[in-house]
Amino acid sequence: MKELSYYESASESALLDLIGEIRKEAGDLLAIMAHYYAPDETVALADEVGDSLALAKKAAASSASAVLFCGVHFMLETADILMNTPERIAARNGRRALVFAPDATAGCPMADMIDETRALDWERQLKEYVDVSEFTPITYVNSSAGTKAFCGRRQGAVCTSANAEKVVSDALARRPKLLFMPDSRLGRATAVKLGVPLDEIVFWRPDEPLGGIDPDALRRARVILWDGYCPVHQKFSAETIRKIRATEPTAVVWAHPESPREILDLCDGYGSTTKLLDVVANAAPGDVVAVGTEWKLVDRMRRRNPDKKILYPAEEPSICEDMSKSTLPKVARALDAWRSGEPTNVVSVPAEVAGDARKALESLL
Numbered sequence: 001m002k003e004l005s006y007y008e009s010a011s012e013s014a015l016l017d018l019i020g021e022i023r024k025e026a027g028d029l030l031a032i033m034a035h036y037y038a039p040d041e042t043v044a045l046a047d048e049v050g051d052s053l054a055l056a057k058k059a060a061a062s063s064a065s066a067v068l069f070c071g072v073h074f075m076l077e078t079a080d081i082l083m084n085t086p087e088r089i090a091a092r093n094g095r096r097a098l099v100f101a102p103d104a105t106a107g108c109p110m111a112d113m114i115d116e117t118r119a120l121d122w123e124r125q126l127k128e129y130v131d132v133s134e135f136t137p138i139t140y141v142n143s144s145a146g147t148k149a150f151c152g153r154r155q156g157a158v159c160t161s162a163n164a165e166k167v168v169s170d171a172l173a174r175r176p177k178l179l180f181m182p183d184s185r186l187g188r189a190t191a192v193k194l195g196v197p198l199d200e201i202v203f204w205r206p207d208e209p210l211g212g213i214d215p216d217a218l219r220r221a222r223v224i225l226w227d228g229y230c231p232v233h234q235k236f237s238a239e240t241i242r243k244i245r246a247t248e249p250t251a252v253v254w255a256h257p258e259s260p261r262e263i264l265d266l267c268d269g270y271g272s273t274t275k276l277l278d279v280v281a282n283a284a285p286g287d288v289v290a291v292g293t294e295w296k297l298v299d300r301m302r303r304r305n306p307d308k309k310i311l312y313p314a315e316e317p318s319i320c321e322d323m324s325k326s327t328l329p330k331v332a333r334a335l336d337a338w339r340s341g342e343p344t345n346v347v348s349v350p351a352e353v354a355g356d357a358r359k360a361l362e363s364l365l
């Protein structure tokens with residue numbers, strides 16, 4: 001396998017030629033999927049581009065035997081779990097579909113804020129104060145396969161930013177209470193939207209004794225949120241939104257639900273990356289829309305909608321460095337290695353974790 005520097009020193013057209021040649025040889029055996037936060041040049045060549053929910057569904061339905069996934073680690077785990085069900089492996093005569101990344105180090109800092117060990121320790125601590133059988137555990141899709149398996153073993157579910165309300169309301173119809181991990185912003189916004197009173201929602205701060213929660217408040221809580229967050233969506237500022245409102249009174253302001261509560265409270269609406277794209281697409285020429293999400297996507301919206309004024313509610317561009325790792329040279333290198341029979345950065349979830357995680361992932365399909 002050639003060094004990355006070989007691909008990094010090649011011209012963009014040489015890389016595109018190489019990628020084109022490999023795709024032509026592979027035909028339908030190979031699919032390239034990219035999240036909206038991937039770099040422009042990668043988004044431009046992907047077979048499928050979407051939010052977490054859409055990409056999980058595409059992976060589940062894909063007939064490709066190899067998927068180069070330009071996203072972050074949890075997305076590859078999800079694709080691997082959904083593409084490699086026992087039935088689908090049997091239909092491929094025992095062969096697993098291969099899910100691989102342009103860069104093995106592309107992770108999600110929020111997903112890493114909890115894992116199965118910490119979830120088990122959380123449950124152990126909660127058991128001393130509450131009846132945990134009354135709680136359905138829900139994990140945001142931005143979580144490890146182990147965290148998803150923890151939820152699957154307890155008849156819990158996975159949600160994304162696009163279906164959180166449905167998943168949470170179904171869960172509250174089954175059992176009276178909810179554990180939500182690891183995104184406390186999305187968890188809180190969803191619970192509030194579904195009518196859970198604020199004094200029945202508590203934030204479990206994992207570094208503090210009993211999550212920093214008063215035992216009586218814990219006993220009363222209907223929703224206990226693991227206090228994780230996305231560092232990229234932390235950067236939006238209430239002050240900038242107020243300035244936008246003052247200088248552009250007709251502006252509508254939308255943000256991704258991973259944004260902090262004070263930001264969501266100031267917005268006209270919030271939604272998944274697909275929803276934010278829809279808001280911009282449906283705006284009329286001349287409309288002013290402020291969009292609080294990862295910078296590369298907002299910058300792309302700006303370039304694709306020159307007739308609309310797209311504003312950014314942060315002091316400076318907030319970039320997901322992990323999503324930015326799927327560069328063209330790394331895409332070319334990963335594909336070249338795969339073609340030569342030495343695939344790199346392969347993500348394969350062990351069967352005992354995948355089976356339980358898959359139960360929780362049913363909620364996405």
Ligand code: 13P
Pocket residue numbers: 036050051052053142160161162230256258271272273274
């Ligand atoms: P979406 O599912 O809305 O695309 O969000 C994924 C993500 O990681 C946002 O930070």
Ligand code: SF4
Pocket residue numbers: 072107108109110111142230231232233258294320321322323
């Ligand atoms: Fe994770 Fe935030 Fe990056 Fe999304 S934007 S992948 S939540 S760090």
